Amino acid sequence: MTSISDKMTSKSKVEVKSKIKKRSQLKSMFFRFKKNKLAMFGLVILTLMFLIAVFANFIADYEADAISQNMQARLQTPNRDHILGTDHYGRDIFARVVFGARISLFVGVVSITLSLAVGVVIGSVAGYYGGKIDNVIMRLMDVLLAIPQTLMAISIVAALGAGIFNLLLAMSISSVPRFSRIVRSSILSISGQEFIEAAKACGTSDARIISKHIIPNAIGPIIVQATLNMASTIISIAGLSFIGLGIEPPIPEWGSMLSEGKAYMRYYPHLVIIPGIAIVFAVMGLNLIGDGLRDSLDPRLKN
Numbered sequence: 001m002t003s004i005s006d007k008m009t010s011k012s013k014v015e016v017k018s019k020i021k022k023r024s025q026l027k028s029m030f031f032r033f034k035k036n037k038l039a040m041f042g043l044v045i046l047t048l049m050f051l052i053a054v055f056a057n058f059i060a061d062y063e064a065d066a067i068s069q070n071m072q073a074r075l076q077t078p079n080r081d082h083i084l085g086t087d088h089y090g091r092d093i094f095a096r097v098v099f100g101a102r103i104s105l106f107v108g109v110v111s112i113t114l115s116l117a118v119g120v121v122i123g124s125v126a127g128y129y130g131g132k133i134d135n136v137i138m139r140l141m142d143v144l145l146a147i148p149q150t151l152m153a154i155s156i157v158a159a160l161g162a163g164i165f166n167l168l169l170a171m172s173i174s175s176v177p178r179f180s181r182i183v184r185s186s187i188l189s190i191s192g193q194e195f196i197e198a199a200k201a202c203g204t205s206d207a208r209i210i211s212k213h214i215i216p217n218a219i220g221p222i223i224v225q226a227t228l229n230m231a232s233t234i235i236s237i238a239g240l241s242f243i244g245l246g247i248e249p250p251i252p253e254w255g256s257m258l259s260e261g262k263a264y265m266r267y268y269p270h271l272v273i274i275p276g277i278a279i280v281f282a283v284m285g286l287n288l289i290g291d292g293l294r295d296s297l298d299p300r301l302k303n
Contacts, residue, residue, distance in 0.1 A: 053098075056098045104282065224297065
């Protein structure tokens with residue numbers, strides 16, 4: 001009885017120590033992230049944009065301001081009634097930018113989440129099992145990586161047609177190869193370590209080893225890549241909408257606003273400057289956060 005209780009006590013101590021260690025690692029990472037002023041600035045920008053996207057219906061009227069045309073109020077410069085002016089259909093630019101944030105961030109987050117989930121599965125299988133499975137999967141990923149991400153997205157949307165669902169599918173598929181290679185490289189650096197060998201010796205299943213031991217220890221580079229890739233995804237979404245292969249009008253989206261305003265930019269530059277600034281701030285915020293996460297997760301910076 002004494003030996004059993006001693007074993008239980010020692011096991012509980014190990015679990016407590018591991019939990020304390022995880023908390024201390026998270027605290028140190030968050031402390032390093034907070035010290036990076038540019039990263040915190042990017043976090044503030046992105047938080048504001050997400051709040052604007054979530055509470056867009058309380059900020060502006062979608063039907064009346066962002067969609068409905070009012071030709072009597074067309075091409076107005078910023079004034080008291082329309083703080084950012086109106087476009088060539090008399091629609092309020094502020095309302096369209098606000099609801100455009102919802103579209104761009106929604107498509108960006110969902111597409112990155114889907115591509116990350118698929119990429120983690122593919123990269124985990126390739127990195128853990130190796131051999132012929134790794135060669136076949138990685139050669140397929142190399143073929144997809146040979147095609148530029150935006151060009152692949154254009155091809156998929158052109159084949160399937162414009163629309164939010166097809167745009168989500170295109171952006172998700174085009175991002176999978178990058179995540180697969182990053183996950184694979186992270187797993188290759190971890191799978192040969194002693195705690196993985198110990199888990200195999202204990203008879204732990206491959207699925208549990210990958211999900212409970214390997215992926216949590218390789219999550220740092222994956223998070224950084226997801227943040228940076230979301231910035232490029234927002235640019236690609238705007239680019240596809242700019243050439244007419246993204247969000248269909250009259251749904252407000254930053255890229256389509258640039259496309260509609262380019263014909264009037266000489267005399268009414270605010271039509272392209274305002275949505276352009278929105279894209280710049282969203283991408284800048286994500287890049288700053290990604291750089292901050294990369295620095296905070298760098299093991300060479302740990303004390």
